[in-house]
Amino acid sequence: MANNNRDAMDFYELINLRHSVRGYHHDKPVEKEKLLRILEAGRVAPSAANKQPWTFVVVTSENMLRAIHQSYERDWFKQAPVVIVVKGRKTDAWTRQHDGYNSLETDLAIAMDHLILSATNEGLGTCWIANFNPAILQSALQLKPDEVVYAITPVGYPTTEPLTATPKTRKEINQIVKWV
Template sequence: MSFLDLVNKRYSVRSYEERQIEKEKMDYIMECVRLAPSAVNFQPWKFYIVTDKEKLDAIKYTYKREWIQPAPCIIVACANHDESWHRRSDNKDHADIDLAIAIEHLCLAAAEQGLGTCWVCNFDASLCHQLMALPENMEPIALIPIGYTSETETPEKKRKEMCEICTYI
């Protein structure tokens, strides 16, 4: 499969089967995450792979949408602000950028393995922080439900035209 085919295959899944993900697939996906680049190679992240029913239900409570309920696993992607690189000129913290790169590695690797994912950023991060008993320097950036999709068709992607996003100078 070409990279373009893989990118076209990946979309935000909002319908999951309750079946568990094979450990080999999850290990492969997380190896792809581990190899993601980051600013100054600081890798300021921690990924919590939540499958325990009680903890999973608690995390789902931080994002009260019905579609997430059947997801057999949610990965809580966290930034470690004590380890992230800060640009010298303005002290910009690159943790969010680093996490975005790693999360997209996760989503593309999952699609390659026949699994669906969805970025969830509109969740109660403070409640998630509390439920996960995270240290103060660790910020939950996104929830990524992951699993086998129960959808039968890949939705059409609506994207801007190339001329709207790209200018050659």
């Protein structure tokens, strides 16, 4: 069984282990080397035309955490010692000439997925959050008007330790796959 001290795990075990963690140890800091490995996993994510239109803001200071918390007021969110914000600008992403489709949202989602899976691999909890107040976040991080945040996640040690798989509520495979 995976635990917070193991080095790596099987990929299929990893993706099943990842779940939205909504309870964190406030006083258990996240090791810098773990954060660096997580950020590296985001850095190597694929993106359209390899534009890499992302910036990862790692929030650890008490002041900035307090400001960010106001954008999503949940007690469990406030417990996490780290929040990672994934942001970017449409002008930095690829645009399809045929119809103007811009890949920013897709690219940032892939990077975010790399980050949260890597955090799981490090024995850490995350929760993809989109239901934040963008205006509050924009002002707290002093973002430029064209900078867009699509996702943020708390990062920290789950209060349910060791990180264990929870049963997944998902559609059955035959509901979502068509073999033709």
